[in-house]
Amino acid sequence: MKKKINFQEKNKLPLTFDYLEIINVKKNISHDKNVIYHISCNICSTNYNVRREPHKSLVRML
Amino acid sequence: MKYFNLFSNIKVTKGTVRILVSDLQRNVSELYPLELYELIEELKISSIENLLDNYDDESKVLVKEYLDFLLKKEYGFITKNDWDKNFPPLSYDYHDYSTISNLYIEMDNIDVLQRIKTSAENLGIKHLVIYSKQPFTLKEFVQIDTIFENSLLEGMEIFSPFHDNIDVVFLKNLNKKTARIYNLVFYNCKTNPFKIKDAFRFTLKFIKQNLKISSCGKVNVDYFNTNLSKVLEAINHNSCLYKKIGIDIEGNIRNCPAMPKSFGNIRETSLEEALNHKDFKEYWNLTKDKIEVCKDCEFRYICTDCRAYTEHTHTNSDGLDISKPLKCGYNPYTGEWEEWSTNPLKQKAIKYYNLETINTRELQ
Numbered sequence: 001m002k003k004k005i006n007f008q009e010k011n012k013l014p015l016t017f018d019y020l021e022i023i024n025v026k027k028n029i030s031h032d033k034n035v036i037y038h039i040s041c042n043i044c045s046t047n048y049n050v051r052r053e054p055h056k057s058l059v060r061m062l
Numbered sequence: 063m064k065y066f067n068l069f070s071n072i073k074v075t076k077g078t079v080r081i082l083v084s085d086l087q088r089n090v091s092e093l094y095p096l097e098l099y100e101l102i103e104e105l106k107i108s109s110i111e112n113l114l115d116n117y118d119d120e121s122k123v124l125v126k127e128y129l130d131f132l133l134k135k136e137y138g139f140i141t142k143n144d145w146d147k148n149f150p151p152l153s154y155d156y157h158d159y160s161t162i163s164n165l166y167i168e169m170d171n172i173d174v175l176q177r178i179k180t181s182a183e184n185l186g187i188k189h190l191v192i193y194s195k196q197p198f199t200l201k202e203f204v205q206i207d208t209i210f211e212n213s214l215l216e217g218m219e220i221f222s223p224f225h226d227n228i229d230v231v232f233l234k235n236l237n238k239k240t241a242r243i244y245n246l247v248f249y250n251c252k253t254n255p256f257k258i259k260d261a262f263r264f265t266l267k268f269i270k271q272n273l274k275i276s277s278c279g280k281v282n283v284d285y286f287n288t289n290l291s292k293v294l295e296a297i298n299h300n301s302c303l304y305k306k307i308g309i310d311i312e313g314n315i316r317n318c319p320a321m322p323k324s325f326g327n328i329r330e331t332s333l334e335e336a337l338n339h340k341d342f343k344e345y346w347n348l349t350k351d352k353i354e355v356c357k358d359c360e361f362r363y364i365c366t367d368c369r370a371y372t373e374h375t376h377t378n379s380d381g382l383d384i385s386k387p388l389k390c391g392y393n394p395y396t397g398e399w400e401e402w403s404t405n406p407l408k409q410k411a412i413k414y415y416n417l418e419t420i421n422t423r424e425l426q
Contacts, residue, residue, distance in 0.1 A: 035263075037241070037263055039216070039241045039242055040211060040212050040241070041212055041213065041214060042212040043183075043212070043213070043214055044214075049214070049216065050216070051216060051217050051241065051242060051244060052188070052216040052217055053189075053217055053244050053245075054163070054164060054188070054189045054217070055287060055289050055291040055292045055295070056287045056292045056295075056301065056366050057285045057287065057366060058164050058166065058189060058191050058219065058306075059166060059191050059193070059219070059221075059278050060278055060279060060280045060281070060282075060285045060366065060368070061193075061221065061247075061273050061277040061278045061280070062247070062267070062269060062273075062277075062280070
């Protein structure tokens with residue numbers, strides 16, 4: 001006898017999965033504070049460092 | 063008994079007419095009336111019940127409103143009984159591992175960078191600010207970035223005059239070929255040359271004015287920074303000059319290129335030698351709490367000081383200038399901002415620094 005396999009999901013999937021869609025959004029490479037840029041650094045054992053901005057405005061010309 | 067506990071990352075700075083509440087975790091500062099300060103202080107020593115007993119029925123409503131407000135803003139939390147000893151205060155000590163954290167160079171030739179490269183490494187300099195009088199070509203920008211390739215320098219900021227070869231292609235190449243620049247300002251740019259659709263890994267600004275080294279030292283809300291490192295540094299040290307080193311256009315080593323005292327020339331003296339001069343660090347521990355007018359200002363820990371251009375009115379017993387920064391238009395006794403360059407009381411100092419030739423708009 002053929003075994004009946006039920007692939008049906010018992011519970012309804014959340015709505016978000018029903019309409020999952022991949023949208024190709026142009027990546028914003030602006031100077032976004034959330035973007036971390038790495039820089040090369042031989043002194044660091046990893047050979048790279050993170051580019052960081054100072055915690056204050058170093059010069060105030062404008 | 064219920065107690066209100068202020069979160070230890072909430073820094074309350076009392077001014078003459080109002081208070082500034084700085085959230086050092088969310089990096090936001092907000093202004094509030096002085097009476098809130100009194101309430102916060104009372105809540106530190108007495109329970110909510112005892113505190114309410116001191117007020118009449120009408121005022122009790124207001125106190126409760128203030129308490130609700132403090133909770134809503136998440137400035138603190140309520141605990142039952144006196145267990146606030148379980149929440150020790152935040153240490154206000156400031157630690158910076160580098161000997162010098164930032165270098166500010168006024169230059170017209172990039173050779174100076176080669177000369178100071180080793181010293182910059184030795185001192186652990188993390189940030190470099192270049193103010194150039196000469197316009198840089200793309201090759202020169204890349205050269206500057208290459209000099210510090212593989213170094214511990216974490217970022218650099220460049221102020222350079224605008225020139226006609228700067229276009230979108232120029233900037234795209236600059237973006238591709240440099241790594242450490244985080245802020246780029248092209249000054250003396252008479253017209254906004256083109257619209258930038260692409261964004262770069264650095265902040266880009268085109269400024270109409272002809273910037274000079276004497277343009278520095280402005281105090282305004284745009285330059286206020288609320289973050290733990292900044293506030294801790296300002297509590298313990300001078301918020302501008304601490305761990306700063308400057309080189310002026312002639313190669314003189316100073317605490318800041320605009321400061322009057324020189325500690326040798328880069329041609330004969332190394333940055334390390336200049337730093338060892340007994341007077342080099344004289345302003346490093348002059349906090350805002352010791353500066354006239356600033357000591358009464360609610361913004362004193364989020365503002366960055368300037369000792370190069372001051373009102374020239376007060377000197378302390380060690381001969382240090384403790385006057386209010388000249389380019390600050392804020393009056394902490396009225397809580398109002400006004401244009402500093404037209405203030406009649408500042409004209410003498412403006413004349414002293416030869417700043418009167420710069421028109422008001424340029425000073426803005």
